[in-house]
Amino acid sequence: DIQMTQSPSSLSASVGDRVTITCRPSQTISNYLNWYQQRPGKAPKLLIHAASSLESGVPSRFSGSGSGTDFTLTISSLQPEDFAMYFCQQSYRMPPTFGQGTKVEIK
Amino acid sequence: EVQLVESGGGFVQPGRSLRLSCTASGFTFPYYAMRWFRQAPGKGLEWVSLIRSRAYGMTTEYAASVKGRFIISRDDPTTSVYLQMNSLKTEDTAVYYCAREVVPLDSSGETFDAWGQGILVTVSS
Numbered sequence: 154d155i156q157m158t159q160s161p162s163s164l165s166a167s168v169g170d171r172v173t174i175t176c177r178p179s180q181t182i183s184n185y186l187n188w189y190q191q192r193p194g195k196a197p198k199l200l201i202h203a204a205s206s207l208e209s210g211v212p213s214r215f216s217g218s219g220s221g222t223d224f225t226l227t228i229s230s231l232q233p234e235d236f237a238m239y240f241c242q243q244s245y246r247m248p249p250t251f252g253q254g255t256k257v258e259i260k
Numbered sequence: 261e262v263q264l265v266e267s268g269g270g271f272v273q274p275g276r277s278l279r280l281s282c283t284a285s286g287f288t289f290p291y292y293a294m295r296w297f298r299q300a301p302g303k304g305l306e307w308v309s310l311i312r313s314r315a316y317g318m319t320t321e322y323a324a325s326v327k328g329r330f331i332i333s334r335d336d337p338t339t340s341v342y343l344q345m346n347s348l349k350t351e352d353t354a355v356y357y358c359a360r361e362v363v364p365l366d367s368s369g370e371t372f373d374a375w376g377q378g379i380l381v382t383v384s385s
Contacts, residue, residue: 185369189305196357196375197305203367240305244369248323251305 155179155243159252165260170231174255176224176241184220185245191238191254200239201226231257262286262374264358269379272348280343282358282376289339290314293361295372296332296343298354298381308356309343326352348383355380 156179166172176186184204189197199208201217204224214229228235236259241252268280282294293316296308309332310321320332331344341358356379359372 185367187369187371189372196377197372198375199371199373202364202371203369206364206366208373242305242372244367244371247321248307249370249372250307253304 154248155182155246155250157241157243157250157252159239159241159255161255162253163256163258165258166231167260168231168233170260172228172231172235172257174226174239174241174257176219176226176252178222178224178243178245181221182243182245185243186217186219186224187242187244188215188217188226189240189242189251190235191240193237197240228257233259262360264360264374264376266356266358266376266379269356269381271382271384273385274348274350274383276348277344277346278348278381280345280356280358280379280381282341282343284339284341284360287360287374290336293370294334294341295359295361296341297357297359297372297375298352299357299378300351300354303354306354310361311341345381348381350383350385353381353383 158177160175186204188201191197205217216227218225238254240254263285266282293312295310311332312319329347334341358376360374361370362373
């Protein structure tokens with residue numbers, strides 16, 4: 154299975170801050186990388202697919218980049234509703250695997 | 261509005277069985293592959309099982325951790341997907357989610373664009 158490593162595992166930030174989360178797969182996955190947001194007690198929500206394509210309805214402050222073995226999720230100006238867990242997921246090869254998550258907390 | 265609603269979770273002893281259901285609405289269910297995922301307390305997401313649409317033979321796949329114990333099925337007329345969980349172990353304790361699989365037009369990699377609210381399964385003696 155492809156292992157997905159996210160960093161950091163948690164971060165503290167303030168409203169308005171720029172936040173960057175990194176995801177590194179254990180092998181190259183082209184751009185087969187998706188990002189999800191999960192608020193406490195809620196189901197995951199798809200934010201970005203194919204590394205950089207924003208899902209309909211997702212605010213433009215979210216962006217994704219990268220390919221191969223190095224991917225980034227950026228929130229350009231953190232809003233109160235963005236405090237949540239974020240997961241990356243590869244769809245290059247079965248089984249789909251997820252990073253361990255990054256918890257974005259309020260500073 | 262796309263909706264997925266899971267049911268059937270609860271508390272069960274090791275070695276026993278449980279059947280989860282997921283009822284879909286708001287989309288043409290027969291066209292979509294459906295998956296089950298789970299999330300153990302305080303942990304990340306783990307894929308459990310896949311059932312493809314009738315167009316792809318309704319074929320199934322399982323994670324190694326559940327293969328031989330869990331069975332996924334679907335009933336298109338009632339827009340439902342099921343997960344029969346047998347020989348349950350304590351390590352199966354988790355919130356279980358059903359999700360819709362979509363392959364976006366600009367990608368050939370699958371995404372999971374709709375999820376249920378999740379249902380808790382606790383396996384303990």
